[in-house]
Amino acid sequence: MSAPPSERTVSPLIFDQGQRGRANRYVERGKALDAFLPRNLLRDELPLPENTELDVVRHYTRLSQRTFGIDVGFYPLGSCTMKYNPKVNDTLASQHEFADLHPFVPDELAQGALQVMHELERSFCSLFGMAAFSLNPSAGAQAELAALLVAKKYFRDRGETQRDKVIVPDTAHGTNPASAAMCGFTVISLKSDTRGRVDPAEIRKVLGPDTAVCMMTNPNTLGLFEERIHEVTDAVHEAGGLMYYDGANANALMGNTRPGDMGFDLMHLNTHKTFTIPHGGGGAGHGPLGVAAHLIEYLPTPYVVRDGDRYRLDFDRPKSIGPMRSFWSNFAHAVRALAYLYANGAEGLTKASQYAVLNANYLRVKIAEFLETPYPEICRHEFVASAQRLKKETGVRALDIAKALLDRNFMAPTIYFPLIVPEALMIEPTETESKETLDAFVDALREIVETAKRDPQSLMNAPVNTVVGRVDEARAARQPDLRWDPHV
Amino acid sequence: MATPQDLRYSKEHEWARVNGDGAVIGITDYAQRSLGDIVYVELPKVGEQIKQFGSIGVVESVKAVSDLFTPLSGEVVEVNGALDGDPAAVNRDPYGDGWMLKLKLSNPDETKSLLSAEEYDKLAAE
Amino acid sequence: MYAPHTQADIEAMLRCIGVDSIDRLLEVPQALRLQEPLEVVSALPEYRLRRRIEQMAKRNSGADFVSFLGGGAYRHYAPPAISALAMRGEFLTAYTPYQAEVSQGYLQAIYEWQTYICLLTGMDLADASVYDGATALAESAIMAIGATGRRKFLVSRAVNPNYRAVLRTYCNGLDVTVDEITLTADGTTDLEALARAVASQEYAGVAMQSPNFFGNVDALDAAAQVTLSASGTVPVAVIAEAISLAALATPASWGAQIVAGEAQSFGVPVAYGGPHVGFIATTNAHMRRIPGRLVGKTRDSAGRTAYVLTLQAREQHIRRERATSNICTNQAHCALIATIYLALLGETGLRDVAALNLERSRELATAVSNAGIKLRFSAPFFNEIVVEVGRRGRDVLAALQERGILGGIDLGRWYPEYENCILMAATELTTTAEIGKLAGALQEVGRVGAAV
Structure with a gap:
């Protein structure tokens, strides 16, 4: 990122550049707006700058040169899994039949898109030992929120509304307690032991009839494997609670051991970490939510279903927590993740x-x-x-x-x-x-x-x-x- | 910065300048140094009744957030509006310009439960 | 696999670590070892994986139909300069710009995005983006709840049904009640019903969408603004078709304190639903409650202009369970696309696009009327219309589909009273020939329908 001194001047804002009258001609000239709507419904002014395409290209090229990405150099950012993002994934995600497919297209005209989602979902289920994944949540934090909404609804259906405590180790990501608060849960912070692990004896002390969910990641944020995880999941299950796996660190165990086998009931993936989706300067992400069999019917809508050789979006799921976003999924990212799976296989x-x-x-x-x-x-x-x-x-x-x-x-x-x-x-x-x-x-x-x-x-x-x-x-x-x- | 002798202190690093049934409240020099550059102070509204050691607001620094607890009970009669435009006053002058609120005490006896400057210094040194 | 190690590298690294095999590094208790082979798609070399996924893409014939679909996702012209710039690796493969000194370019671009959103909405400030329009609405409701301490929220039935569903999902988590305002016969929000509802002073906020889900301009009038102000209810404006901001009076001008929007129309592909890009804009009074990242302008150690993520103490990684929202990742890259789109089009270009949307949708309205199809509403509209087809909308849509046309959206899906109605959109990409084809097909379908 070092730049010669001459380059190290302030880059002016797009608003301080250009001249009125330098508009690019991408579409025909439109008529005056008051030909279509009464003036009182129209805005007065639209003070946007006008720059030639060349000037805009130079401006944002210059801004890119003042930005550090994986493509520029080594990015050892803990917890963020900044691995190489293969270019073929972007090419595939942006092809016309995906990019220009409207979300309200009937299922029968979007079979390829649905197949992408279904193959991705099935592969995730096997890789992580879950019964089903929803590709609906927009990012990891939203998947956490969705998971806690699933838990809340599950307990409500079972008449266990007293379960309002969420247990979070002190090594947890900040999104965990924030998500819990958005579902009206109270957070109990759990101190790690001297080896940086969760001590099953400590967790037993806080478990009780008010336990809703215990949120953990494994390996934890210190990079250490919680080898006594089964004792934790067993204790939480005995107390009637659910175990949630924060998939931020899934890159450490993918294809080697599975959260489902550890006893987790819910988990999310950050496909923008583990499955090479570019972070894009902080998004868009993609946060599939996985669940064990007893929670499938609570997943967000819609869920991709395969009937024989046809795929469809299933909205008719009465126990679902509902949708988390405007449309079905960050679909372009599902294409990228599937391409990465194909490049690797198990x-x-x-x-x-x-x-x-x-x-x-x-x-x-x-x-x-x-x-x-x-x-x-x-x-x-x-x-x-x-x-x-x-x-x-x-x-x-x-x-x-x-x-x-x-x-x-x-x-x-x-x-x-x-x-x-x-x-x-x-x-x-x-x-x-x-x-x-x-x-x-x-x-x-x-x-x-x-x-x-x-x-x-x-x-x-x-x-x-x-x-x-x-x-x-x-x-x-x-x-x-x-x-x-x-x-x- | 020396800890002023004429103030009383809480374990949560707030100070109180008590005068009859009135008191001025702020955070200590130790607290402002621990927090770093303070960028925003969220205070209760005038007229609110607050209870000793209850959470009454939030102090934000660039990268930390800390609850503000009241060392004494009473009714809020004034808040330091100048902190809105100049939160740095808490860093610059925690016992002066950086004061946070004025209380009409509902139970002046509570003052006895607070620490002296000497006791507080001992606590902060730990 | 994209992993670079040679056998010699692996051996050297293992020696350095002091273990004899990689397996030693990944040891887990017996019970956690894989018990069965994984069922993942099989590995393919790049040219074959590409062919395989391209074949899947070809099964999306819907991308090539003549289309009048809108309803929250819109096809607009996106100049190729956008992807040439946005797909540069420096932007695409950057993380959230925590290290400001090597992220000045992206930070500046987001500061420009925040500015564009303010200029378009008339609001004081905007965030660095949220997931999409629906989550923008849900997060705006949380802002209003926080600002007022009230536990009920009001939403117009003319707000996009998908947005309302997400609002309910979020509010269920918070145990906040969501009530809906009824519609007028003309497909707009019943402002008298709104006034009656907010008189209880129980609602934290009220959300209105303009242009609304039916395409109709649906802003608060002066009387409703006064009523809301008196009731202490926060007006939230929802924008689902961002191009409308170039033409219609700003949400700020009709009293919105929070604007929850979707900016997909600014150069972001419809992409079967995402990623798109939401935004929240608000007044200075609500600055501390706005969720998501904010970029601020400041100085560096030498006094030079610099940009940085700011007001971070609102956010989850610092405030944890007391955060205003759990949002972490946003839609930075889509916001970048939208910013470049707006820079390329400029005032004239964006106004032209808005005017063409108005023109083509009126051309569409005229053509379907001439084909004997009734427009359901007479309110002023932007680029979408509702038509009444005399029998179930979905049957007519199926018949149009057989003729290679995606005629619109079946309103019966959400509005039983409009099961004979279709929502149709026209943008600057809609051609006269396509409108003609639709009108012809509608006449034909009508005749078939009449015969049955």
């Missing part, structure tokens, strides 16, 4: 998660030579290092290391998460990175740690090679400027 998916775990352990061992790793044991797809000792010795924090990595053409790891590790650096390399890339990252990190001991101030000023320096977040939040204003 064997390839198994290997993918194995290599993800291999890469994470390799990095963990190499990085342990110069940074603390609070849980020094075999990890899964990610691990957490800590800059606590370095901070004590030099004043250099996890944040400074992150910014220094940006100067060295690497994306920073996730920092200050999970919350239980001070000065956390959460690193997830994914399976698509080569040994050479991992070695280069280790070298950069080692050099940063050495610099911290010699010249800590230089790191506290980082980044210096990027288009802007460290950004004043306090100013942004104290005096919110959220839009360009034509009158200022």
Whole structure:
């Protein structure tokens, strides 16, 4: 991301460019609007800038050059699974017969689209040990919400409305407690043990007739496998509760072990993590929701059903929680995920998660030579290092290391998460990175740690090679400027 | 910053300047330093009755959110509206310009349950 | 598989880790080992997987029918410059821009998106996007509930039925009651019924869609605005066809405090339902309640203009169970597409598109009328019309389908009283020839129907 000094000037907003009268001619000239509607129903002005296509192309090309993606460099962002996004997936998703297919097209004219969804669903069921998946939720967080709505309705139907507690380990993603609150559940936060795991004895203490759901991920956000998971799921089931699997870390076990076999009743997938859908700068995501057999009828509508060699969208599901979104699914993403499944098959998916775990352990061992790793044991797809000792010795924090990595053409790891590790650096390399890339990252990190001991101030000023320096977040939040204003 | 001797403190890092049946409430220097750059303070409405140690608002910094608890019970008679435009005052001057609300105390005896400056310093050092 | 390791790499890495096989790294208790082979689609080389999925695509003949489908997803012209820019790998493969210094480009693009949405809706601020129009409505209801402390929400029956269904899904979770306002005979919201309902002062907010699901302009009038204001009910405007914003009076001008919208029309493919892109715009008073990411303009350490995600303390990763919403991922890439679309079209281009939508839909209305089909409503409309076909809408649609035409949407699916009605859309892509073909087919179908 380093740019020569001449490039490091402010990029003007599209609103400060162009001239009225430079409109591009994509459609015919329209008549004056008051030929169709009375003036009192029309707007007064439409103050949008007018730029030639060339200027627009240059503007957004320039903005792309000021943006770091996987296609630019290594992206070891813990918990986000930033693996390579194959280009063939995009080509397939954007072909005319998918892109221009209207969601209200009758089922018989959309058989191919329905087949895509059905094949994807069946494959997910086998891969993760679930009875059914809904492709309806728009992203992981929405799938979590849908799962808790399923649980709420399930308990209501069973007359167990007193179940209002959701148990969430302290290593959990922030969406877990936020989703629980949106269903009127009260959150019980569970402390991890000294090995960074959920202790079944601790969970038994909080279980009771008010237990609704226990939300976990395995491996957890420290990258550690919860090997006593069966004790947890058994205890929760004995108390009458449901187990929810947060699929954010599914890349660690895909094709090797299955949440369904661990005893989970509900789970979501972030196909934009595990199944190579591009993150697109923060979305669109795709969050399939999987359930065990006793919860199928509660899944969101519509559900794709196969009758013989015909597929259809089933809306007639009286116990369903209802739809989570305007239309059936983030369908273009289902195409991408299916293409990825075809590129791999079962064997390839198994290997993918194995290599993800291999890469994470390799990095963990190499990085342990110069940074603390609070849980020094075999990890899964990610691990957490800590800059606590370095901070004590030099004043250099996890944040400074992150910014220094940006100067060295690497994306920073996730920092200050999970919350239980001070000065956390959460690193997830994914399976698509080569040994050479991992070695280069280790070298950069080692050099940063050495610099911290010699010249800590230089790191506290980082980044210096990027288009802007460290950004004043306090100013942004104290005096919110959220839009360009034509009158200022 | 020295902890003012004339104030009383809660374990949740709020201070109270008690004067007869009135009190001014804010958060301590230790609290503002722990939170970092404070960007927004959400306070109760004037006229609201609040109970000792109850949650009465929220203090937001760039990357953290913290509940605000009242060290004493009473009726809110004034809130520091200046914090809306200048939340940084809490960082700059936690015991002065950064005050948060004024209470008419419903039970001035509660003051006894709060910590002295010395006791609070001990707590904050832990 | 897209994994790069050679056997030599694997061995070197295992040596470094100090284990003798990859299996050692993935050991699980016996009970968790796979008990049976996985039933996943079989692996294919790229040229064959491509052929296989292209064959599936070909079974979507619906993409090539003459189509008058709308109802919340609209086919509009998207210049190829959009995908040439949006599909650049830097944009496509970036994560949420947490590291602002290497994400200035995307952050600036989202700041531009927020601005475009404000300019189009007339509101003070807009978020960086939400999943789609329906979730925008549900999240807006949550904003209104938070702002008022009331536990009931009101929605017009003229709001897109899919949006209303999602609103119910979300409100069931929160144990919030959703009530509906009835329609006038002319396919608009009954504003007198609205006034009576909100007089109870029990409703947190009321949602109206304009143009509504039937295509009719359906804004609050001055009297309703006064009533709402007096009752403390938050007016929420729903926008499902974003092109209308270029023509119709802004939601801000008719009193909306929150606008819940869908911007698919701005260059985003219909794609069998997604991804599309929702937005929420609101007034400064509700700034702290708006869900989703917000990009703000600030300065860097050297005083240069810089952009950054801001007001993050509202969000789930900090506020956890006290967050205003659990939304994490948004629809950034679709918002980028919409931003580029708006930049390319500009004021004149967007106004032209709006005018052509008005023109073609009137051409459609005239043609079906001339074919002897009655327009159900006489209210002013944008680019959709409701026609009454004299027998069940779905039977007529089936007959049109046999003639290669997707004639519209069967309203009986949601409105029993309109089971003889079809919702038809025309956009700038609808040609005179297609309208002629539809009118001809309707006459033919009518004759067949009469004969039966």
